[in-house]
Every structure is written in C-alpha cells, then in structure tokens.
Amino acid sequence: MEEVSVREAYGKALLELGMENQDVVVLDSDLSRSTMTAFFAREFPERFFECGIAEQNMIGIAAGLAAAGKIPFASTFAVFIPGRCFDQVRMSIAQPGLNVKLVTTHGGISVGEDGTSHQSIEDLSLICSLPGFTVIVPADAIETTEAVKAAVATLGPFYIRLCRPKLPLVYGEDYRFKLGKAVTMRQGGDATIIAIGLMVKAALEAARDLEREGIYCRVLNMSTLKPIDEAAITQAAAETGAIVTAEEHLEHGGLGSMVAQVVAKNRPVPMEFVAIKDTYAKSGKPSELLERYGLTEKDIEQGVKSALVRKR
C-alpha cells in the first residue's frame, strides 16, 4: 500500500493555488519546513509571512489580511492552533467570521516521540466549539489536496487538521471532496463505523476483518467534522442500528461527542467510542502509541462487537 505524506500534499496544493490565485497568502510561525509551507515561501516570498514563534500575532495578522481581501493560510502544529491562540482565533477570526484558513500539522498522538507536549488531542474539541468554523480532517493525501481547494473556494473560517506520518491512500486520484458530506467507504447493514483522519484506514481494515466473522459494517469517512453530516449519521443509525466512532483525539468533544449528539437527538442506537480516554499519552513510536492508547483496527472491532451486544 502506497503511503503518501499529507503535509507534502498540503504544501504542494498551496503552491498550486498560489499560482492560480494571487489573493492566496501564507503565514507560518517558524515551522515552515515541517508544515511544508516552505514550498510556497520559496516560490512566492512576497506573499509569505514568517511570523516567528508568535502564534497569537500570526492569527491577528491573518485576520487583518483577510479583512483586506486576502485568503490567508496560517500554519503551525495542531498543539499551537488553536491551543496557544484560542482567544485570538475566537475574537479575531471566528466572531467576525473572517476568511482565514488554519491548516495544522502534527495532530493527534501519531506525532510520536516528541511526547505529551506535542501531541494535540484537544484541538478538535476547541475549534469545533467556535460558531461558524468549518473543520476538516482528511483521511489521506488526496483528500488533503481536495480539502485545501475547497477551503479556498469557500468563504469563511476553516480549520484543517493533518497528521505527521505518511498515510496509506484510501482514495484514487479521481476522488472529489464534497464539503459537509460524509463519504461511504464501504456498505454494510450490521453496524456503522464513523472515522476521521488516519482512523479511516483502520476502520476499513476492521470492517474487512469483521466481514470474515459475518459482521457487515458500513464505514463513513466524516472528513468534514463540522458542519457534521447529520443526514448520513441519522441514516446510518436507522439502517444499521449501531455506531462506533474512531478518532485520534480525546473521547470528549471530538467526533464521538458530535456523532452522539446527532444520534441521541434523531435516532438513539448503541454507540461505542474509539478515542483517547481522559488521559495524556507519552513518547513512543506512532504505531506503539496508537496501540497503547486504543486506536487500532482491533479496538474498532471490539467496539463494534460491544455495540452489537446492545443492539435491539
């Protein structure tokens, strides 16, 4: 299975959009070689703003650029946006609804050896709490490119969360991202697995394993986390009667919480949550951490079985 860097996909997408659209400007806070905004910086130095290690100021500059008609992309690690500058994102971007695109990398625990301080497991909860933000967590490099294009084409504040490792492709080159629409990756009638980011691949593997045991799972990629696709969730609850969510984030406030809210309101069914339980992770290899903190296909399979026990 081919593995491709989502960060590189972001950097290349920016470069391409920079050529097409003179209004695209990019900001980074001393991490341009990690977030891959360096590609854009090299090609369009007059439209790239190195902000140094000062994320709060970067958010304000981005807001001002947007107010003056630019389409700013501001990037750093997911621990720093929105964590380091939440109030700046809130008042300078979210409240006026400015057209700023925040694209963060190194989300989740798959950042690995850098450890607790660098593992962003609260960012989705924080950013989804802000009215008006569109939040996307792509599942692979191809979806990343598509999401970045959608962000440019759509007015309003965006948050796109990427991870550090290369990811196996789950889509072909012909994939076209539809904002706000869950993608049915696999059909099934016994239960539904709803996943984001690198957990989409794990969900597909779990569904394949479960099929060997005679359990047929639907798999949804909820890459647009906000506004969440309520119709797809409600339909999945009605048609499959059990839902398992899978995300590289804390159990509270992320995908699981958002899906549960829709399910509780529209069509209550048993749910299980594959996510990081109320704790911080430590240093380790990404694969070791994903296993230690319960984010593998085996955990998803267990979740499906637990939900099915309670299914009427």
Added chain:
Amino acid sequence: MAMMSLPEMGGPKSTSATSVEAEAFSLSASVAEMEAMAKKLRRHIITMIGKAGSGHPGGSLSSVEILTTLYFKLMRHKPLDPQWPDRDRFILSKGHAAPLLYATLAECGYFPVEELLTLRQIDSRLQGHTDRTITPGVEMSSGSLGQGLSFALGVALADRIDGQDYRVYALLGDGECNEGQVWEAAMATAHYNVDNLTAIVDNNGQQIDGWNCDVMSLDPFAGKWQAFGWKVIEVDGHSIPQLIDAFKEAQKVKGQPAVIIAHTIKGKGVSFMENNPDFHGTAPNTIEVELALKELE
C-alpha cells in the same frame, strides 16, 4: 487628499441621494471646530453610556481628541461608502472605547446620531464592544485586549502586497500593553519594515485596578517601543494641534513603524471622572450624567 468645503462640518459630502459615488469626507475643519466637536463627542459618550446603564466612560473620554483629529482632519474616508477600497483604516484595539468610535462615526455620517442612544440594547448595531460585521465604519471586532496591532499589521501588509497607499491607524490603551501579543506585533511590524501603519497609545496611566505603575509597570514605555524598532513621538493627547503635527511626522517616517504615545487623562473633561479608575467601566447615574453634561456645555 480632497479638501472641499461643507455647508456644515461633520456631514458626509454627498448631498444628492442619487449620486452614484459617495464623496470623500471633508477634512477642512479648523482646530476650533474640532475642539467643539471633541466636546460634542464627550457629551455623546456620557449620554450614551448613561442611557445604556453600563459601559466604559474613562477610556472613551481620554481618546476623544485622537479620534477627532483622525476622522475630521487626517483620514481619507467615505461615510456613505464604508468599504471604499482606498480608505484609510482605523483599528480600535481598545474595544471598550466603542462609545467614542460610535459617536465619531455618527457625527461623520456613517449612521444617524439618534442611533447612538441604542448603545448596548438588544438588536442595536452598537454593541458593547465593537463588531465589524454589523456597524458601518467599524473595521475590527474587538473587546479582548492586545489583538488590534496584529490585525492592523495584517491590513498594512495587504496594502503593501496590493501596491495601494492607504494608511492604517491602530489605537491601543496603555494598560493593554500588558498583553504579550502587543509586543509580538511590535516586533513583527518593525521586522517587516512596515511604514504605512501608525500606532497610537492612549497613555492615560490607568487601568481597571488602578495606576499602571501599581498594577504592572510599563516603564520605560517609550524606551520599550524604541527598543522594538519603532520611531516614538510623544504628545499631549488632548492637544489637537500637537496631534496633527505628530500624525504628519509619523507619516514621514520611512522604513520603520511609528508610534504616537499620547499622554492623556482618563475621564478627561468630566471633573469627577478624571483620573478616577472607578469610571473605567462604570456608567454614570442620572445625577452624574446631569453634572457631567453641565461641565461639558
């Protein structure tokens, strides 16, 4: 800059309802006319906040001459076309001075003066702190301190990319300079050699809990800005002639940003509010409104 006479100072120049293009605001006011306008704005501030029953009179009153000078003498703007691309931009970073900004905008003709009395009421366009999405002429949503200089820098950089020549003004409070983000922005503005932005600090010496020097010392204040790469101009922030000269001097500074430290008195113009931190964020009661308006006759 267009200088055309107006039948009455303070009105937008467009006289015909059918005129397709709004005209630039006349900047021909004399110092005496601006001083009269400053007094009028102070009366508005007292009346508005008194009617609302809450708000921040102290920091509005201390910035009156700064806004009067900018809007009536220096800034290129069109009250009937608030989004005019060539306009100079005024960014109010100390968002609690919203009543002053609203009064100034109303007197320029952005919206009716009568609307000032809706301050802070439900469905009013005049929110407790500024909201750029609903108030004509308001450039930035503010209220949480420390963010305006960064925003202004972004606007100034967009101006540079586009090769335009508008000017960006950002008004900060001195207490606001406790915020670390102000200094991040100060560092970056100098780093980018931005010279189309003028920062103004309303240096009234006080913040909510008391005098700056007791709450969090800023000294040496001018020295800090200089050390961050800024040209510093210090003036009496209640002297319109000094402010005019300072803004003109700031415009001439090239290759680096300039900050005007305007020495002011919190609550200026109302004896019992002057240098009284109690009136940072407390509205005057009915009797106090009456007393204040008498002093401002």
